[in-house]
Amino acid sequence: MMNTRVNVPAVMKNNQMKNPNICAADTISILTFFCLQCKFSNIIKRRYFILVIFFQLSCLLHAQDVIHTVFLIGDAGKDTLPGPVLQLLGHELSKNQNSSVVFLGDNIYPQGFDSDPLSEKKLHAQLSVLEGFTGNIFFVPGNHDWKAGKWQGKKCLKREEVYVDDFVAKHSNSKGGFFPKNGLPGPYTTLLSKKLRLICVDTHWWLQSQFFHPVGKYKGKNRRRTSKIFFQQLDSIILDAKRNGEDVLIVAHHPLISGGVHSLQLNAIRLLINYTPLQILGLSGGNRLLTQGMGQPRYKRLIKKMQACISNYDHVIYASGHEHNIQTYKREKHIYVVSGSGSKLSKMEKKREGLLYSNDTQKGFIKLEYLQNKSVRISVLYPDTPEKVIAEEVQ
Numbered sequence: 366m367m368n369t370r371v372n373v374p375a376v377m378k379n380n381q382m383k384n385p386n387i388c389a390a391d392t393i394s395i396l397t398f399f400c401l402q403c404k405f406s407n408i409i410k411r412r413y414f415i416l417v418i419f420f421q422l423s424c425l426l427h428a429q430d431v432i433h434t435v436f437l438i439g440d441a442g443k444d445t446l447p448g449p450v451l452q453l454l455g456h457e458l459s460k461n462q463n464s465s466v467v468f469l470g471d472n473i474y475p476q477g478f479d480s481d482p483l484s485e486k487k488l489h490a491q492l493s494v495l496e497g498f499t500g501n502i503f504f505v506p507g508n509h510d511w512k513a514g515k516w517q518g519k520k521c522l523k524r525e526e527v528y529v530d531d532f533v534a535k536h537s538n539s540k541g542g543f544f545p546k547n548g549l550p551g552p553y554t555t556l557l558s559k560k561l562r563l564i565c566v567d568t569h570w571w572l573q574s575q576f577f578h579p580v581g582k583y584k585g586k587n588r589r590r591t592s593k594i595f596f597q598q599l600d601s602i603i604l605d606a607k608r609n610g611e612d613v614l615i616v617a618h619h620p621l622i623s624g625g626v627h628s629l630q631l632n633a634i635r636l637l638i639n640y641t642p643l644q645i646l647g648l649s650g651g652n653r654l655l656t657q658g659m660g661q662p663r664y665k666r667l668i669k670k671m672q673a674c675i676s677n678y679d680h681v682i683y684a685s686g687h688e689h690n691i692q693t694y695k696r697e698k699h700i701y702v703v704s705g706s707g708s709k710l711s712k713m714e715k716k717r718e719g720l721l722y723s724n725d726t727q728k729g730f731i732k733l734e735y736l737q738n739k740s741v742r743i744s745v746l747y748p749d750t751p752e753k754v755i756a757e758e759v760q
Contacts, residue, residue, distance in 0.1 A: 431734045431742075433558040434461050435614065438730035439469030439686020441707025442509065445486040447494050449748035450707055450728045455494030457732070457746065464500045465541075465557045469686035469704060470507025470569075470618030477510045477521035478528065488525065492532050499538035501557055504529045506543075507618035507686060508569045508657055516578050519548040548581030550591065552599045561614065561735055562606040564599070568619035568685075571667045572656045596670055603678050612735060612760050615675075615683045620659075621668050622701045624715040624723065625688030628659050657687070675699060680760040682733070682741065690725035691745055693755050694718075700743070700758055704731040722755040735760075 438454060447455065458466060468491060478484045495502055510525055511518030529543040545551035550570035557563050571592065573580050582591045606613050620627075658664065675681050679698045686705035690712075694701040696719040706728045713725045722745070729747035736742060736757075743755045 430736050430738075432737055433561050433735045434464035435557065435561075435733040435735075436461075436464065436466040436730060437469060437616070437684045437702060437704040437733065438466070438707045439618070439703075439705040440471040440507070440689055440709055441468060441491050442471050442473040442487050443708035444490055445483055447490050448708065448728075450730065451491060451494045453746060453748045454730060455498075458495065458498045458500065462499050465563070466495070466498075466500065466502055467563075467616045467684070468504045468707075469616060469684065470505050471509040471686060471705075472504055472507065473525065474509050474708075475513060476515065477512045477518065478524040479512060479517075479521050485528070488528060492529070495532075495536070495539075499536065502533050502536070502539050502541040503563070503565060503616070504541075504543045505545075505565050505616055505618060506567050506569060508572065511569050511573050514569075514573060514578075514656060518573055519579050519581070522548055545581075548579075549583070550581075550595045552595065552602060554602050556611075557614075558735070560609075560611045562602070562611045564602060564613065564615045566599075566615060566617040568617040568667060571663055572619075572661070596674055600674050600677065603674070603681065607678050612741070613678070613681045614733070615681065617683070617685050619657075619664070619667070619687050620685040620692075620701065620703045621671055621683055622694050622696065622717055622719070623659060623688050623692060623703055624713050624717045624720065625690055625692070625703070625725075626711050626714055627657055627688055628717070629714055684731070684733075690723065691727075691729060691731065692723045693721045693731075693743060695721055695756070695758065700741070700756075702731055702733075702743070706730075 436454060436457060438450070441451060444451070454466070458464065472491060473484050473487050476484075478488065504525075506522055506525070508514055510522055512521040526543040526546055533539050533542045540555070544553040544565040545567050546553070548570070549567065551564070551566045553565040555563055570580050580588065582588060583594055586594065603613055656663065659668065671683075675683065676697070676699075682700045682702065684702040684704065686703065686707075688703050688705045688711060689709040690703065690706050692701075692703035692713070694717065701719075706725075707730060708728065710725060710728060713723050716723075724745065727747045727750070729745055732744045732746055732752075734742040734744070740757050740759045742757045745753050745755055
C-alpha cells in the first residue's frame with residue numbers, strides 16, 4: 366500500500382483559497398511536491414503514478430495554452446441525419462463550450478432551402494449537433510444555398526437565414542447566426558475573443574450577380590458600386606484589426622487557392638461560354654454550372670481583388686469550403702484553409718505552391734487553436750483516426 370498523506374506548503378494553500386483556478390506554475394509545484402513526498406511500496410507503482418501525473422499535467426498545460434478554438438466545417442448539407450462527421454463535431458463542441466464553429470457554405474444540397482421538405486431536414490441535421498452548445502455559431506452561404514445559382518437563389522437564401530438565426534436566438538448564451546444577411550456580400554465582422562476578429566463574406570454574390578438573378582445591394586447603389594464599397598470596407602476592417610493587435614480570420618465558401626476539381630483549366634465548353642458570344646447564356650443563368658470553376662472570369666476577378674486586399678497585411682487566415690476535401694496552404698505570411706468534406710468527397714487534382722497538407726479520402730473538418738504565444742495550431746479531425754496537427758504558425 367502507498368502512503369499518500371502529504372503536507373502541502375502553506376503558501377500553496379493560501380493561493381488556492383484566494384484563486385480556485387490554480388495557474389499552471391502552481392499546479393506544477395503541487396504535483397512535483399506530491400511526487401517527492403509520496404512513498405510507494407514498489408518501483409513499478411511509483412513509475413506508473415508519475416506517468417499518470419505527467420499525462421494529466423500535459424493535458425492541463427495544453428488547455429491553458431489555448432486562448433480560443435474555432436472549428437471549420439464546410440459542405441455539410443447532404444445528409445438528413447447527423448453522420449459520423451457531424452457527430453464528431455458535436456462531441457468536440459461539447460468539450461469546448463467557449464469555442465466557435467463556422468459552417469462554410471453549401472449547407473443545404475442540392476438547391477438550398479427550397480420547397481423540398483428534405484431541405485429543412487438537411488439543415489436541421491447540422492443544427493441538431495449544436496443543441497446545448499453555448500459558444501459562437503456562424504453559417505456563411507455557398508453556391509448551393511443560392512439555389513445552385515438559379516434565379517430564385519436570393520429567396521432561398523433568406524429562408525435559410527431566418528431559420529438559422531431563429532435557432533441561434535433560442536440559444537441565449539450563443540452569439541452568431543447566418544452572415545452576411547439579406548443577400549449582401551458583406552463584410553460582416555465581430556470579435557470571437559478579445560484579440561480574434563472574424564470576417565464573414567458571401568463570395569457567391571459575385572458569381573450569382575447577373576441579369577434576372579437578383580442579389581442584395583447597398584441602398585441606392587448598383588452592383589458595381591456595392592462591390593467597390595465591399596472591398597473598401599474589408600480593407601478598413603483588416604487595417605483596424607491589425608492596428609489593434611488582433612488576429613484576422615476570414616470565412617467564406619469559395620477558396621482563393623485550391624488543387625481540387627474546381628481549379629481545373631477551362632475545357633472547350635467553358636471556353637465557348639465564357640469567351641464567345643455564347644455568354645448570352647448567362648442572361649438566363651444557363652451558365653450556372655460553369656461559374657464555380659476558378660478559371661471562370663468573374664471568379665478570377667474575385668480572387669485577384671481578395672488577394673490584393675489581403676496582401677496588404679500580415680498573418681491573415683482565409684478559410685473556405687467548396688472543394689470536398691481538406692487542404693491547407695501557406696503563402697507569404699498567410700494561411701489558406703479549405704475544409705469542405707463535411708458530407709462529401711472529391712479528388713485533389715494538382716499540388717499547388719505552398720501546400721502544407723491535403724486529404725481527399727476522408728470526411729472531416731479543421732480546428733484552429735489560437736495560442737498565448739501568438740501562434741495558431743491547425744489540426745484536422747476525422748471520425749475514424751486520431752486528431753492530427755497540420756502546422757503551428759506564428760501570427
